[in-house]
Amino acid sequence: MKKLLAVLLLAGIGIMSIGYYSRLDDGDSTNVYFIKKHPTYHIKFENIYANNGDDKTLNQLDPELKQLVINYCKYRLGIETELKTQAELDACKQR
Numbered sequence: 001m002k003k004l005l006a007v008l009l010l011a012g013i014g015i016m017s018i019g020y021y022s023r024l025d026d027g028d029s030t031n032v033y034f035i036k037k038h039p040t041y042h043i044k045f046e047n048i049y050a051n052n053g054d055d056k057t058l059n060q061l062d063p064e065l066k067q068l069v070i071n072y073c074k075y076r077l078g079i080e081t082e083l084k085t086q087a088e089l090d091a092c093k094q095r
Helices: 001-017 061-075 086-095
Strands: 020-026 027-035
Touching: 001 020, 020 061, 061 086
Parallel strands: none
Antiparallel strands: 020 027
């Protein structure tokens, strides 16, 4: 029973501490794992700059994609932002 509780505790800590996003390299999809800056049960994140596509401006982001970028910046980079200006979006890109 104690071992089961220990395993469940470690699994919970791992889920709250580790996240990932997918990156496309030469046609192959790879996952990039990272340690989150803040604990959350959210595991898969969206990095709009992970692929070699065109950079998006703030005006091109719909509300859903904007929220995904806000979550990525907060949990991956430790930047808490509301993405009200292009400079805030660029800060998430530079890292």
